[in-house]
Amino acid sequence: MERVRIILKSGKDQSVRRYHPWIFSGAIKKIYGNPAEGDIVNVFDNKETFLGTGHYQPGSIAVRILSFEEVDPDIDFFRNRIEEALKYRKSIGLVDNPSTNVFRIVHAEGDNLPGLIADYYDGVIVMQMHSVGMYRLRKDIAAIFPELMGMKVKAVFDKSEATIPYMSGVKGVNEFLFGDSGPVIVSENGYKFKVDWNTGQKTGFFIDQRENRRLLGSFSAGRNVLNLFGYTGGFSVYAMKDALLVHTVDSSAQAIELADENIKLNYGDDQRHKSFRVDAFDFLNDIKGIYDLIVVDPPAFAKHNSALANALQGYKRLNIKAIEQVKPGGIIFTFSCSQVVTRENFRKSVFAAAANTGRKVRILYQLSQPADHPVNIYHPESEYLKGLVLYVE
Ligand code: SAH
DSSP, X not given: OOOEEEEEOTTTTHHHHTTOOEEEGGGEEEEESOOOTTOEEEEEOTTOOEEEEEEEOSSSEEEEEEESSSOOOOHHHXXXXXXXXXXXXXXXXXXXOTTOOEEEEEEGGGGTOTXXXXXXXXXXXXXXXXXXXXXXXXXXXXXXXXXXXXXXXXEEEEEOTTTSOTTOSOOOOEEEEESOOOXXXXXETTEEEEEOTTTSSTTSSOGGGHHHHHHHHXXXXXXXXXXXXXXXXXXXXXXXXXXXXXXXXXXXXHXXXXXXXXXXXXXXXXXXXXXXXXXXXXXXXXXXTTOSEEEEOOOOSOSSGGGHHHHHHHHHHHHHHHHHHSOTTEEEEEEEOOTTSOHHHHHHHHHHHHHHHTOOEEEEEEEOOOTTSOOOTTOGGGOOOEEEEEEEO
């Protein structure tokens, strides 16, 4: 069958020529053919010069480019890309690491595989498809992992029920496509965490904070630590190494249960840890003088550009409270995981928060996502996690 041809408006080829993998619907001049969602299409400039091949998806991002060369994105194409992603992770010491058996194996555009996320949990791979094109390939892609990794893969689970684009006619499902497994206990920098992809958020665990959690661990000695938006208690487990006390706050009962379970896995009935199922904004109202290390890691406040202004206000409000409440000489780890909030914008809202309190604030570290969540240099949007470590006099 003849592949559908998409012609861009004059000038709209510029970003594609610089290898940006998204074609927005507004950039399209004409579509020759009638593509179904998930179809492979070819994209051309105004003069009908070939630009790239990708997956078509009705919506704001109309095409996710898979290749800027004229290739057939068959299963060998995807196997090569996944092999490349795996090779890269081996080269940075993430595969076969005795103290860390949890890592992201495919990071969508960051690994030149737009629409595909895959996380590795000690033998169980959990995939999430963010486009119908990838979803259609899910069985073939699931088969590639055991093929490439052999015995290191016991099961592949597809958790795409909630990630297929909203308007799409396709209904994603959650199911094993290879093997089978119950929840697993993984090891991250030697700490144990229970991962349950069925009940957990996203693929089950926020792997992206691994390096930042480790840094937090190095600050926790002798401090009273507050972990806001704690989810699985990731930061709490690292802080418990040598903090005086650690309090985990989350509004979800399930999250609190999981955080308690993870503390128990690592420290038994250690009374230094307590958890609170409350709203983090409320909790911050009345804690002056208790904590000298506060973690602020909220969910994405903005999923779309339209919500940007509100999100920035949200970060400001939250950080005003944290900066006001932390003890003199205290430390704050503050984060934003909203893709639409740039590093610059996030820093500005934390700056505005600090100015509002009038306290002296220094930036000790500027944090990001770890190397298994690589940023495609042509796709700045793949850099989504931003963090600041603040010292408050
Ligand atoms: N810090 C975590 C990830 C946080 S995810 C980690 O390292 O893994 C965001 C968490 O914030 C979720 O668990 C969610 O239940 C919680 N949450 C969302 N809104 C909240 C609110 N207003 N108050 C407290 N917790 C909230």
